[in-house]
Amino acid sequence: MSDYSIKARNNVKIIGSGEHVLMLAHGFGCDQNMWRALADKMGNDYTIILFDYVGCGQSDFAAFNANRYTTLDGYASDITDILSELNLSDVTLIGHSVSSMIGMLAAIKAPDRICKLVMVCPSPYYMNDLPGYAGGFERDDLEELIDMMDKNYIGWANYLAPLVMGGRADQSDVENLTSSFCSTDPRAAKTFARATFFSDYRDILANCPVPTLVLQSLADSLVPVNVGEFVAGRLPQATLRILDTQGHCVHMTDPELTGAEIRGFLG
DSSP: OOHHHHHHHTTOEEEOOOSSEEEEEOOTTOOGGGGHHHHHHHTTTSEEEEOOOTTSTTSOGGGOOTTTTSSHHHHHHHHHHHHHHHTOOSEEEEEETHHHHHHHHHHHHOTTTEEEEEEESOOSOOBOBTTTBOOSBOHHHHHHHHHHHHHOHHHHHHHHHHHHHOTTSOHHHHHHHHHHHHHSOHHHHHHHHHHHHSOOOGGGGGGOOSOEEEEEEEEOSSSOHHHHHHHHHHSTTEEEEEEEEESSOHHHHOHHHHHHHHHHHHO
């Protein structure tokens, strides 16, 4: 596949000119525009790679293949494809939400290309597995959410966006996230949702080959603090920072705080 087709497929954008390269990987139902505030804060000092997973944003929807994207490995391949085509190494991959796990899978696939990870509000498993693990949801809750996507996709987007953003979010951020949900190909969104909410990567955390910063929101409706602590406790080279803020999208609601933590981690 040519450089042009990879870049077009994933709507790859490169901004900034810093020596250190940051690749920003968006979460489920989102697109690269969700990184706008953080990219503005960091673009003067770093080269930043933005992209959309296939089926999201301005990616090539025709390239969506349900078999490839049934598991998070397919999305990790989007990342490694882009890095390979751009011939990049020593990249810091910053992944929001499910892209924390996708980024880890990509680092395992291509440790020569990804040198560090930043996991923003990560979860390796969204379901409760009591008594040892409280992921935050019961399977019936998540099945109901997926069912709602089938029956009323717009209603699903309007319900989920405020929940994800949290009470401190500006209305404009909530509207941007709702719009992003609505612009995602519904077929791809459902496939991505199942890969996100029903996958279990707890046992793979120990295989992460690179230093990792875990950024956990103090009040996150999707990922409880104990999950962030679980992730950091099982990664071989982890730094945990619990941010005194609300919501699941701290890179949008608190870009200065998030950027400061990332700069501190990068040194």
